[in-house]
Amino acid sequence: MKRRLKALTIIFLFLVSLIPIKASADATPPSINAAGCALIDASTGQMLYGKNENTQYEPASTTKVMTALIVLEKCKLNDEVTIQQDVDREDGTRIGLKKGDVLTVHELLLGLLLDSGNDAADALAYHVSGSIDEFAKLMNAKAKELGATNTNFKNPSGLPDPQHLTTPHDLALFLREAVNNQDFIKISTTPSYTLAMRNDPQRTINLYNKNYMINKGSKFYYPNALCGKNGYTITANQTYVASAKKDDHILVASFLYAVDKNQNFEDMKTVFDYGFNNFSWVHIYSKNDKVSEYKINNTLTIPLLSTKDLDYVVPKGDETKESYDIKVEDKDLSKQSFNEGDEILKGKVYVNDKELETVDLAAGASRNYTSLFDVSSLSKNSIIAIYGGCALAALGAATGLGILIKQKFKK
Structure with missing residues (x-):
């Protein structure tokens, strides 16, 4: 009896093993260490995941995404810029620019996005607007244009300021705009670059990309990573905005006030995987x-x-x-x-x-509208015919009016 039961059990387990099991993605929203996060679809702007996504935080150097957007909109990459201000006195991260240095807009953008140079940010702001305050006005106007309603910029670098704030959702909107600009993608994904001052070619500055998600040699490398920008200040803590691409679809994620830098990189992978694994794209038009x-x-x-x-x-x-x-x-x-x-x-x-x-x-087709009183598109013969007809009509009206007047006076 026991042998028969054992045999039946083995047969049952074998048959069960043949039944196909449909694998499903883990739809549980990720748990992350950043205080605020937003994951959006780049093509539609749809929110796929959020954590305090409309709460204001300091963005630190993720601010430079907006700085780059303004510069790319207002300048040509080969425009030459002469540093007129003492940008080497700027607080925070600097690449080493000095007053009198001559570089192109393209080179300053490399310093801005690769090594997060606050001196490069200020130099670009002065070049575009003549002052930090005027450049901040352009940044805020652009933010509103992109639908960011809870952002206020005070400077182009992201230095601490109690009024320099954004939200995870707004920050994601800025990179969503940036990934549509091929110059931004090309510059922000450059692995390294050596700047040579045009006024002094012997003086050079080496730049290295701090976006470890695109660095194949980094433990934080993510195969689907497209581009992004990191940031840090004591008051903002770790900040990051990144994009990833898989099967021609792009996702954008922002992370604000993350305490653990290493964990934040792992969280970014988790959030992107959550988006790619749990959502599909339906093609409409x-x-x-x-x-x-x-x-x-x-x-x-x-x-x-x-x-x-x-x-x-x-x-x-x-x-x-x-x-x-x-x-x-x-x-x-x-x-x-x-x-x-x-x-x-x-x-x-x-x-x-x-x-x-x-x-x-x-x-889907052309249409040429012509008014009865618009003769500009008519042929010469048509114009003659119209004027001739009008003249005859006027003559007829005048003749009729004359006859009526004569009849009235006869009476």
Whole structure:
């Protein structure tokens, strides 16, 4: 009897082993040592994970992401900059610039993003705006433009200031913008660089990238890492904003007020893995897809094309549960001309009846509107015919009016 029971047990276990088991990702949100964190999808801006994501903290040198954005927007990389101020007196990390040094904007950005030079930050701010205060105004304006509502910058380097604050969510928005700029990615991922002063080529400065997540020789290396920026002050503690790319999808994560630097690097890997393992991207539209149409009149309808690729992030397993639609703005184009490809309207994209994003819509065909009173586009013969017709009509009206007047006086 025991032998039979044992044999049946073995057969049962063998059969169970043949049943396929569906592996699932760990959907438990990560536990991290940073006080504040935000993980967002770079293409949509959707929040995938947050911890005190709207709480203000000091950003330290992660500030330099915004500094670089402003400089890349306002300057050319080969512009030469002569250091006019005593930036070597700047507090915190310096790369060793001196008054009178001549470098390019590109070289100063390397000093800013690789070695986190506060002197490079100040030199760039003076070059763009003439003062730190004026440059801070540009930073704050750009922050608002990007949707950051809880950020206030006071300087381009991230030096401590009780009014120099951001949130994990806002900080993630800044790097989300930066990863769309190939110059930013190329500069921020340069492993090392040697600066030679153009006014004194014998004087050089060696730069080394402090983003250990992209360094294959570092214990903190992360294969999916794209780019990022670290920071530290006594009051801000460890700060970091980083991006990672996997299967053509980019995630951005920010970490503020982390006590343990080593643990923070491990936490960054954990947070990115959580995002990649637990979320899927549903493709909604591709660039140039026809997404709707606009009726000009009873005889003319213009196709409306998406001007960008549009994806939506969902928890894995929910890919087929999403429905989407687009609502085109109500705007009168009946008296407007436009060419194929011109952005003529905006559309609000909804997923499961919840607004996702507003996208510019381009005309899928050209349209040339001509007013009855606009003769600029008419041929010479057409103009002659119109004027001739008007003259005849005026002559006829005058003749009729004359006859009426004569009849009235006869009476």
